[in-house]
Amino acid sequence: MKIHEYQAKEIFAAYQIPVQEQVVCTTVEQVGKAYDSMNHPVVVKAQVLVGGRGKAGGIKYCTSKEKAVDAAKNILGMDIKGLTVETVLVCKAVDIANEYYVGLINDRNTKSVLLMVSAEGGVEIEEVAKTHPEKILKIAIDPLVGLQPHQARNVFFKFMKDGNQVRQAADILVKLYKLYVEKDCSLAEINPLVIDNQNNVIALDAKVNFDDNALFRHPEYDAMADYTEDEKLEVDAKEKGLSYIKLDGNIGCMVNGAGLAMATMDMIKLYGGEPANFLDIGGSSNPKKVVHAMEYLVNDKKVKAVLINIFGGITRCDDVARGLLEAFSQMKVTIPIVIRLSGTNAEQGRGLLANNKELITADSMGEAARKVIEAAKKVK
Amino acid sequence: MSILINENTKLVVQGITGRDGGFHASKMKSYGTKVVAGVSPGKEGTTVEGVPVFNTVENAVKATGANTSVIFVPAGFAADAIAEASEAGIKLVIAITEGIPTIDVIRITPILEKNGTKMIGPNCPGLISPGKSMVGILPTMIFKQGNVGLISRSGTLTYEMVNQLSTHEIGQSTCIGIGGDPVIGLHYRELLALFEGDKDTDAIVLCGEIGGDAEEQAAAFIKDHITKPVVAFIAGQSAPAGKRMGHAGALITSGTGTASEKIKAFEAAGVRVAKEPAEVPDLIKKAFAK
Numbered sequence: 001m002k003i004h005e006y007q008a009k010e011i012f013a014a015y016q017i018p019v020q021e022q023v024v025c026t027t028v029e030q031v032g033k034a035y036d037s038m039n040h041p042v043v044v045k046a047q048v049l050v051g052g053r054g055k056a057g058g059i060k061y062c063t064s065k066e067k068a069v070d071a072a073k074n075i076l077g078m079d080i081k082g083l084t085v086e087t088v089l090v091c092k093a094v095d096i097a098n099e100y101y102v103g104l105i106n107d108r109n110t111k112s113v114l115l116m117v118s119a120e121g122g123v124e125i126e127e128v129a130k131t132h133p134e135k136i137l138k139i140a141i142d143p144l145v146g147l148q149p150h151q152a153r154n155v156f157f158k159f160m161k162d163g164n165q166v167r168q169a170a171d172i173l174v175k176l177y178k179l180y181v182e183k184d185c186s187l188a189e190i191n192p193l194v195i196d197n198q199n200n201v202i203a204l205d206a207k208v209n210f211d212d213n214a215l216f217r218h219p220e221y222d223a224m225a226d227y228t229e230d231e232k233l234e235v236d237a238k239e240k241g242l243s244y245i246k247l248d249g250n251i252g253c254m255v256n257g258a259g260l261a262m263a264t265m266d267m268i269k270l271y272g273g274e275p276a277n278f279l280d281i282g283g284s285s286n287p288k289k290v291v292h293a294m295e296y297l298v299n300d301k302k303v304k305a306v307l308i309n310i311f312g313g314i315t316r317c318d319d320v321a322r323g324l325l326e327a328f329s330q331m332k333v334t335i336p337i338v339i340r341l342s343g344t345n346a347e348q349g350r351g352l353l354a355n356n357k358e359l360i361t362a363d364s365m366g367e368a369a370r371k372v373i374e375a376a377k378k379v380k
Numbered sequence: 381m382s383i384l385i386n387e388n389t390k391l392v393v394q395g396i397t398g399r400d401g402g403f404h405a406s407k408m409k410s411y412g413t414k415v416v417a418g419v420s421p422g423k424e425g426t427t428v429e430g431v432p433v434f435n436t437v438e439n440a441v442k443a444t445g446a447n448t449s450v451i452f453v454p455a456g457f458a459a460d461a462i463a464e465a466s467e468a469g470i471k472l473v474i475a476i477t478e479g480i481p482t483i484d485v486i487r488i489t490p491i492l493e494k495n496g497t498k499m500i501g502p503n504c505p506g507l508i509s510p511g512k513s514m515v516g517i518l519p520t521m522i523f524k525q526g527n528v529g530l531i532s533r534s535g536t537l538t539y540e541m542v543n544q545l546s547t548h549e550i551g552q553s554t555c556i557g558i559g560g561d562p563v564i565g566l567h568y569r570e571l572l573a574l575f576e577g578d579k580d581t582d583a584i585v586l587c588g589e590i591g592g593d594a595e596e597q598a599a600a601f602i603k604d605h606i607t608k609p610v611v612a613f614i615a616g617q618s619a620p621a622g623k624r625m626g627h628a629g630a631l632i633t634s635g636t637g638t639a640s641e642k643i644k645a646f647e648a649a650g651v652r653v654a655k656e657p658a659e660v661p662d663l664i665k666k667a668f669a670k
Contacts, residue, residue, distance in 0.1 A: 106482045106483065106486065106562055106563060107563075108562050108563055108592045108593075108594065108629070109593075109597075111485075111486060111489045111563050112486055112489070113483070113486060126636075142490065143483075143486050143487045143489065143490060144487075144490050181483060184481055184483055186482060211481050211482050211483065212624070213455065213479045213480060213481045213482060213561075214481035214482075214483070216455070216456065216479075217456065217481070243626040245620075245623050245624075245625065247620060255536075256536050257534060257535045257536025257537060257626075258534060258535075258560060258589075258625055258626025258627045258630060259532070259533065259534020259535065259536060259537030259538070259560070259587070259589055259615050259626075259627070260534065260535075260536040260537040260539075260540055260615075261625070261626060262534075262537075262589060262590070262615040262616040262618075262619055262625050262626075262630070263537050263540070263613075263615040263656075263657060265618045265619070266615060266616065266617045266618050266639075266656070267656055268618070269617065269618040270617075270655060270656060275618055278619070278623075278625055278626065280626040283517075283535075311536045311539045311540050311543070312519065313505070313517065313518065313519040313535065313536060313539055314517055314519075315536075342540075342543065343519055343522065343539060343543070344519055344521075364658060365540065365656070365657060365658065366656060366658050
């Protein structure tokens with residue numbers, strides 16, 4: 001789960017990580033007032049949950065109230081990569097002497113929280129990782145003792161000369177690690193961490209993602225969520241025990257298991273079609289889940305045909321068939337459906353569906369993919 | 381032979397009194413797995429599906445000599461259960477539970493390392509050495525004893541692969557679902573090495589998916605250390621970037637972890653890559669014909 005910069009900075013502040021004075025605004029008037037209250041050059045920053053805000057013109061440095069108001073007029077309502085800016089953050093501008101990148105992530109390879117620090121602050125770290133991996137210093141943190149102050153100091157002494165600066169930066173890092181663990185993050189980034197012309201070390205930006213697997217023990221995160229329409233569908237699906245991601249194609253799929261669901265999408269693409277979604281109905285095959293799954297497919301107006309691919313393990317094909325029959329009795333399904341049932345109770349499942357002559361059956365994934373693409377072509 | 385589990389596997393089921401734990405304990409037992417104990421704090425003295433239940437893994441090990449554990453404990457408590465098994469001397473833990481917070485798995489990793497405990501999963505379907513033992517939730521009827529080892533990040537896609545193999549009379553030595561989470565126990569490299577050393581395994585099928593670079597690392601490892609033929613399949617070629625495809629670990633971030641990179645890496649390592657699951661048996665047959 002992603003949160004906005006202003007929310008991340010509120011958490012930073014609670015952990016005594018220095019951030020600039022900030023005011024969250026949703027109107028141009030509020031931005032004007034915020035400028036007055038600071039009486040200092042400000043930066044107006046779009047709050048959208050996507051990278052590349054600066055490049056899109058969503059971050060403006062303003063030296064007067066008029067400029068701040070103009071920036072707010074421009075940025076509020078702006079579209080950045082498909083997201084509309086509804087909130088801006090007004091921050092007191094900082095005179096930057098030096099900037100750094102600091103990040104913590106859950107690392108697959110070292111099976112630890114990995115600390116990354118680089119002197120290439122302010123730019124996309126992924127770019128640095130690709131072009132100059134040697135410029136990123138990485139330390140795998142021992143989860144039993146956590147990030148120790150000397151580790152943090154040692155890192156920054158490689159980049160900074162002034163002991164006072166190092167002490168401040170190391171202190172921030174230790175606090176960031178504490179926050180990371182306590183808040184169940186999957187990413188915490190300060191990009192850039194800056195030294196201003198007064199020798200203060202400040203977190204100029206803040207990016208925090210929470211581990212989706214840990215949301216159950218942080219009910220307070222619910223109120224922080226800002227989901228797009230598509231993400232709302234995904235969250236809603238998750239509550240129903242489904243994993244659903246809407247895509248742009250016209251062939252809907254319903255599959256059990258994430259890997260098979262991906263492979264099914266791949267097959268559709270391999271045979272010349274475009275998948276409309278990723279949809280995993282999960283392990284246990286409650287017929288209700290199938291009904292919910294059909295709702296998503298039928299409600300997506302782009303979907304011209306549906307492929308149901310079930311390899312029964314724990315999921316029983318007869319349960320899926322029952323769910324489908326229930327779905328047909330509850331909603332009008334006019335689009336063609338290709339179904340492939342294999343594994344646990346496949347025979348019973350096919351038997352239950354035998355009277356539904358409009359269903360197109362297939363024995364293998366390949367056959368099912370070919371048939372569904374053909375069926376979609378015939379639909380106007 | 382086979383790897384990790386066989387007829388000598390003595391299994392303790394942690395979370396046996398839960399719905400899934402009880403159900404799959406009975407399934408494993410009927411396949412022939414030696415399910416010797418269950419653990420559920422506060423339920424010692426009872427039985428589930430004829431299996432004696434203990435309060436602690438320690439008690440279960442003492443009383444039954446269990447050497448392998450399978451975890452059906454809910455996500456919030458699962459990491460603790462894995463650590464408990466490790467501290468009780470269990471050398472192989474299979475964590476079926478889905479949705480364990482990543483930091484919890486990271487936190488117990490040093491405990492597993494200290495005790496020399498191997499972990500499969502979490503968020504995995506388990507493993508099977510056909511005809512000998514099954515630990516997990518795998519649909520046993522599709523497997524067939526034979527000489528092909530299989531490693532997969534997925535559950536049902538594994539079944540699809542195995543079904544293809546068995547239908548073409550290609551049996552399996554051991555099949556392992558390693559799990560779809562970002563941080564997991566044994567990975568491709570360790571398992572490839574085990575299969576390389578197993579005299580009853582003559583070829584290996586590796587079924588990967590998008591996210592991370594474990595497949596790339598596996599490719600490099602195969603090039604340097606594996607002499608047996610390897611056939612691979614990668615799921616998620618049509619997956620968009622930035623979206624988590626069901627599995628917590630199946631995520632393309634900033635253009636890394638894509639299917640095409642992984643396929644390229646495998647091909648460069650001399651691994652045959654199947655375009656679709658149905659191609660796998662053919663590629664195995666071709667590998668054997670050489």
